Amino acid sequence: xxxxxxxxxxxxxxxxxxxxxxxxxxxxxxxxxxxxxxxxxxxxxxxxxxxxxxxxxxxxxxxxxxxxxxxxxxxxxxxxxxxxxxxxxxxxxxxxxxxxxxxxxxxxxxxxxxxxxxxxxxxxxxxxxxxxxxxxxxxxxxxxxxxxxxxxxxxxxxxxxxxxxxxxxxxxxxxxxxxxxxxxxxxxxxxxxxxxxxxxxxxxxxxxxxxxxxxxxxxxxxxxxxxxxxxxxxxxxxxxxxxxxxxxxxxxxxxxxxxxxxxxxxxxxxxxxxxxxxxxxxxxxxxxxxxxxxxxxxxxxxxxxxxxxxxxxxxxxxxxxxxxxxxxxxxxxxxxxxxxxxxxxxxxxxxxxxxxxxxxxxxxxxxxxxxxxxxxxxxxxxxxxxxxxxxxxxxxxxxxxxxxxxxxxxxxxxxxxxxxxxxxxxxxxxxxxxxxxxxxxxxxxxxxxxxxxxxxxxxxxxxxxxxxxxxxxxxxxxxxxxxxxxxxxxxxxxxxxxxxxxxxxxxxxxxxxxxxxxxxxxxxxxxxxxxxxxxxxxxxxxxxxxxxxxxxxxxxxxxxxxxxxxxxxxxxxxxxxxxxxxxxxxxxxxxxxxxxxxxxxxxxxxxxxxxxxxxxxxxxxxxxxxxxxxxxxxxxxxxxxxxxxxxxxxxxxxxxxxxxxxxxxxxx
Amino acid sequence: xxxxxxxxxxxxxxxxxxxxxxxxxxxxxxxxxxxxxxxxxxxxxxxxxxxxxxxxxxxxxxxxxxxxxxxxxxxxxxxxxxxxxxxxxxxxxxxxxxxxxxxxxxxxxxxxxxxxxxxx
Numbered sequence: 001x002x003x004x005x006x007x008x009x010x011x012x013x014x015x016x017x018x019x020x021x022x023x024x025x026x027x028x029x030x031x032x033x034x035x036x037x038x039x040x041x042x043x044x045x046x047x048x049x050x051x052x053x054x055x056x057x058x059x060x061x062x063x064x065x066x067x068x069x070x071x072x073x074x075x076x077x078x079x080x081x082x083x084x085x086x087x088x089x090x091x092x093x094x095x096x097x098x099x100x101x102x103x104x105x106x107x108x109x110x111x112x113x114x115x116x117x118x119x120x121x122x123x124x125x126x127x128x129x130x131x132x133x134x135x136x137x138x139x140x141x142x143x144x145x146x147x148x149x150x151x152x153x154x155x156x157x158x159x160x161x162x163x164x165x166x167x168x169x170x171x172x173x174x175x176x177x178x179x180x181x182x183x184x185x186x187x188x189x190x191x192x193x194x195x196x197x198x199x200x201x202x203x204x205x206x207x208x209x210x211x212x213x214x215x216x217x218x219x220x221x222x223x224x225x226x227x228x229x230x231x232x233x234x235x236x237x238x239x240x241x242x243x244x245x246x247x248x249x250x251x252x253x254x255x256x257x258x259x260x261x262x263x264x265x266x267x268x269x270x271x272x273x274x275x276x277x278x279x280x281x282x283x284x285x286x287x288x289x290x291x292x293x294x295x296x297x298x299x300x301x302x303x304x305x306x307x308x309x310x311x312x313x314x315x316x317x318x319x320x321x322x323x324x325x326x327x328x329x330x331x332x333x334x335x336x337x338x339x340x341x342x343x344x345x346x347x348x349x350x351x352x353x354x355x356x357x358x359x360x361x362x363x364x365x366x367x368x369x370x371x372x373x374x375x376x377x378x379x380x381x382x383x384x385x386x387x388x389x390x391x392x393x394x395x396x397x398x399x400x401x402x403x404x405x406x407x408x409x410x411x412x413x414x415x416x417x418x419x420x421x422x423x424x425x426x427x428x429x430x431x432x433x434x435x436x437x438x439x440x441x442x443x444x445x446x447x448x449x450x451x452x453x454x455x456x457x458x459x460x461x462x463x464x465x466x467x468x469x470x471x472x473x474x475x476x477x478x479x480x481x482x483x484x485x486x487x488x489x490x491x492x493x494x495x496x497x498x499x500x501x502x503x504x505x506x507x508x509x510x511x512x513x514x515x516x517x518x519x520x521x522x523x524x525x526x527x528x529x530x531x532x533x534x535x536x537x538x539x540x541x542x543x544x545x546x547x548x549x550x551x552x553x554x555x556x557x558x559x560x561x562x563x564x565x566x567x568x569x570x571x572x573x574x575x576x577x578x579x580x581x582x583x584x585x586x587x588x589x590x591x592x593x594x595x596x597x598x599x600x601x602x603x604x605x606x607x608x609x610x611x612x613x614x615x616x617x618x619x620x621x622x623x624x625x626x627x628x629x630x631x632x633x634x635x636x637x638x639x640x641x642x643x644x645x646x647x648x649x650x651x652x653x654x655x656x657x658x659x660x661x662x663x664x665x666x667x668x
Numbered sequence: 669x670x671x672x673x674x675x676x677x678x679x680x681x682x683x684x685x686x687x688x689x690x691x692x693x694x695x696x697x698x699x700x701x702x703x704x705x706x707x708x709x710x711x712x713x714x715x716x717x718x719x720x721x722x723x724x725x726x727x728x729x730x731x732x733x734x735x736x737x738x739x740x741x742x743x744x745x746x747x748x749x750x751x752x753x754x755x756x757x758x759x760x761x762x763x764x765x766x767x768x769x770x771x772x773x774x775x776x777x778x779x780x781x782x783x784x785x786x787x788x
Contacts, residue, residue, distance in 0.1 A: 006685060013681045039726075046724045047679045050751045054685065054773035065753070184771040185750065188758045195762070214759055243768060243785055295680075 007104055009295070010055050014100045017044045021093055022365040029086045029368075035075075041089075042071045048096065057103040060096070063113050067092055070124055079124050088123045090369075092116045167205035173226045175235055176249040179219035183244035187216040193242035194224060200238055201228025219244075225253075298391060301352055308341075308348050309540060309633035315341050316630060316654025345540060345631075349390070353536070356434045356443075357385030359398045363405060363432060370409045377416045377427040378409055384434035389441050393514055393534055397443065400507040404445040404530050405432065407503070412449030412528050422525065424448070440516075440533050440558060448527040452520075457482055464488065477617075480520040484508040507532075515541065515556060515634065515648050517614050517665030533614070533665070543632045543661065544610060545653070546623035548593050552659045553623075554632050554651055559664035561611045561618065563626055570609070571620075580609065580620035587611070590667055591622045595646065614668045621667065630654055634661060670696040671787065674714055676707040676733065677722035677749065682772075686720050686749065689776045690783070704728025708736040711744065718786060719746040721766065723757050731761045738765030745786045749774075 021044035028037035045068045052060035073079035095116035102110065109117075168174060177193055179186050190213040194206060205225040206213070213222055228235070232250040239248045315338060322334045360382050371378040389397075413419075413428030420426055433444045458474050461467045461482040467474070474482065482488055484504045507530075511518045516534040535541060535558055543554040544563070564570070570581050571589060578589040593600070610621045632651040648663040673695045677683045687697050699714045701707040705728045711719060719737065723730040730748065737744045748761045748769035758769050767786040770779050 006681060009681045009684060013679055017679075043678065043724050043726055046751065047682075050772045051679060051681045053751070054682075056773070184752070185755050185758055185769070187755050188762065188769060191759050192762055192768075215755070217755070241785055241788075243782065 006055060010051050010057075010103070011100065012295070014048050014051065015097075017048050018093065018097050018100070019361050020044050022090075023361060025086070025089055025093060026364050026368060028081065038071070038075050042068065042075055045071060045096075048100070052100075052103060055103065057099075057106070059107060059109040059113065060099045060103050063096060063099055063109055063117065066117050067096065067120070070120055073124065082123070084123045085120075088116070088120045090365075092120055164205075164207040164209075168207055168223055168225050170204055170225060171227075171253055172204050173201075173228055173230075173232075173235065174251045174253055175224045175226055175239065176221070176251075177224070177239055177245060178221045178247045180244040180246045181219050183219050186219040186244065187214045189242055189244045190214065190216060190220055190222060193239050193245065194222075196238040196242050197224055197226050197228075197235070200230040200235060201226050203227075219246075301348075301391065304348050305352065308345050311341055312345060312540060312631050313633055313652055313654065317656060320654050349540070352391050353388035354391050354394060355386050355388055356394060356441075357382075359394050359401075360385055360432060360434070363402070366402065367405055367409060367430060370406055374410060375415060376409055376413050378413060378430050379427045380430045380432070382432050384436075387434040387436055387441055389434075389534065389536060393536075396510060396514055397532065397534065400510045400532070401432065401443065401445065403503050403507050405430070408445060408447040408449065408528070412447040412451075414450055436536075437533070441536055443532040443534065444529060445532075446527065446529040451524040451526055451528055452479065452483070452522040453524070454479060454522075460488065476519070476521050479522070480504075480508075480518065483520075484518070512648055512663055512666065515558070515661075515663075519614075540631055540633055542629060543651075544629055545627045545659070546592060546608075546610065546662075547625040547627050548596060548623055549598050551596070551598070552627065552653065552657065553592065553596070554630075554653075554659050554661045555610060555612070555621075555664055556648075556661065557629070559612050559614055559668075561613045563608060563610050565608055571622075580611075582611065582620070585618070587618050587620050589620045589622060592662070593622075593624070595662075595667065612664045612667065614665045617668045619668055621664075632659075632661070670694055671717040672696045672698040672714065673718040673720065674699045674701065674707070674710055674716040675720050676701040676704070676710075676725070676730065677720070678702050678725045679722075682722065682749070685774060686779070689774065689779050690718075690720075692776075693780050693783070702726075704730060704733035704736075707733040708740070711737045712740060715741075717745065718783060719744065720749055721746050721761075722749050723751070723754055723761065731757065731764050734761055734764040734766045747782055747786050 021041055024037040024040035024044065028041065045064045049061055049064035049068060052058075052064065070079070074081065074085075079085070095110070095113045099110060099113050175197060177190075179189060183189055191210065194203065194210055194213065197203060203224055203226055207223050208216075208220070213220060226235070230238070232252070235250050236248045239245055319334065319338065322330055325331075363382065364380055367378055367380040370376075371380075408430050409428075413430065414422070414424075416426040419428065429446075429448045431444070431446045433446070435442045435444070454474050457479060458467070458471065461474065461478075462469055462471065464485070466482050466485055466488070467478060484507075486505045488505075508518045511532050511534070514534055516532055519531040519533070520528065521531075522528040535556070542557040544557060544560055546553050546555055571578055572581055573579075574586070580587040580589050607622050607624060608626045610623060610626070612619055612621050630653065632653070634649045634651060646663060646666060647660045649661045651659055651661055653659050671694075673690050675683050675686050675690075675697060677686065677700075683700050687700075691697060695718070698716055699710045701710050703725050707719070707721065707725075707730075708728070721730040721734060725733075728736075734746050734748070737746060742765075744765065746766045748758055748766045749772065750758045750761075750769050751772050758766075761769070768782045770782045
């Protein structure tokens, strides 16, 4: 068997185990009263040990073995839990993670792993480093089962040996068993051999005694005096069935047949029943409830996605080509193909969805570390872990969310004393929540910290010329625009003041590249909430196609509320600005022609209006013509990430022409 | 008919590896369980010829699962999968009714030898 086939599986699963382990460490630190966290930590380490030993990753195996031994002490109550121990355990979890990531390269334990173990041993006051080194050098994987300490070993041993020889001298069958030299857990094998003999008769004596055999860590030679009527062959068979037996010698000491036990050996009965239940009926082996999961390489899902993307484009072209052909059979077939492709697309999209918990689960640990480092007290909660997002969206959004969490702890939440002085709870609240909202997923990072200092952001914004000199107040949107302005955040002062300046531009760029939008709400003294709105899936979105002059643009439906033909009546000039009267609402009007900076053209006939929205903000977007709806395949381009582009990507339309995708969210 | 087996381990990695070994030896993997509770439920439902059982699992451990399974079916054939250093636990598992054991890291030949012994 080639273990390299399992290397990926090892990595994936070890990461999952580590994530569970970190969760359990946090629960333990927060003083969860049950045994469960300790048990869970123990299990995680144990599983990693088993897997790494199987893979031949000795560094990880030895490390987890050491860690497991210490955890045993904690589990058995020999080792108390202190903040120092928790820190050492967290550090060990980190070292273990590094070890797992580097396991494939092989080699001995890294310096970091060794340091983590030494720290653990220091804190636990257990073995000294020197002793630990000795154990590690010997490569001992198995926990040595301690021989029971004796007061005066030699004298006691001699007396015992004499007594043992005597005990074997009686009547019966003497069975001498020698175990295989390479037997793993020989003590258990010896125990099993004795047990098999017991099924054949009565054991009069056993040398060494069963308890000692059971605890043996090296292969043994042992002798059993047995009262039985079983023949030598049967005895030998029974002993060998215990496994790892090198040789058996059977010697009958007396001709007098001893009484037998009439219990038939269990194993034989079992063999006879293969495939039958206790009434002799064939057992129904309907394939009920089998495991129904397979693991698939992410790259494979990606290539499926690309293929379906191409297929959707081809379908669009095919539809355009077949539409004018008056052939019912062709139309019917085209319709069927369209339906199947839509189903296929939705299946592929669904298969890519994963719960956000997969990424969010590592955040409690991160928040804890940042909080501890800064001396803050943080109550961190995660809501909506089960909400699903496309795997690649989730991967992309992890980093921005980390950014927001760090900022919240670093700059948003105050030190415990400051909070108390302000009449707040010592511990700051930080919440990360995921919610489903129609075809979007909303991710919210909310803290109850000091909020962003608008006055100082305003001063800075005026100095940089981001807002007009006379501005007296920044609303939330302008505030976001300012602090997300590249260059704004690099100013040292602002990080002290706003707390949110650092990297917000990066967060916004990433969000927009994913076709999402960022919002911020902040109140002095009460805290800040940042909302990231994301499409559930990337790559293929439903879009409205709008024409301006000869150019066409795609408007993702996520942000489209309704469309209407422009009747002259609905747009009014109010205070020098065009406004759209929509039922009982008055909305600002934007012209896509102006937005994309095309020259004015008198030849435009009927214009059409798209009502776009983001959150509770709406506007009417005027275009020359709406040419239809289409599933478009989003191709992101690098320009989007770099600057404040109007476009979130590009696409190829059904007729083969390229079109830009308008980032509607940014218009509002 | 190929003998049937139920594989119980909380690690997919281990289930895959044991599954591969047994499948190559002609076994029909009829079920997998990630916890002791699942193992007991699935045993009752599937009545496999062989059960491979990890010792350390969440919820209900392997030893308790063996106890439950043996209570339900005294003829159940359970093979314990143990890590090194679990000597006393394995003894406990054997006392609880397990028929044999293998030690991780698994060598296919050792696993199959143990399976042969268990199935008699």
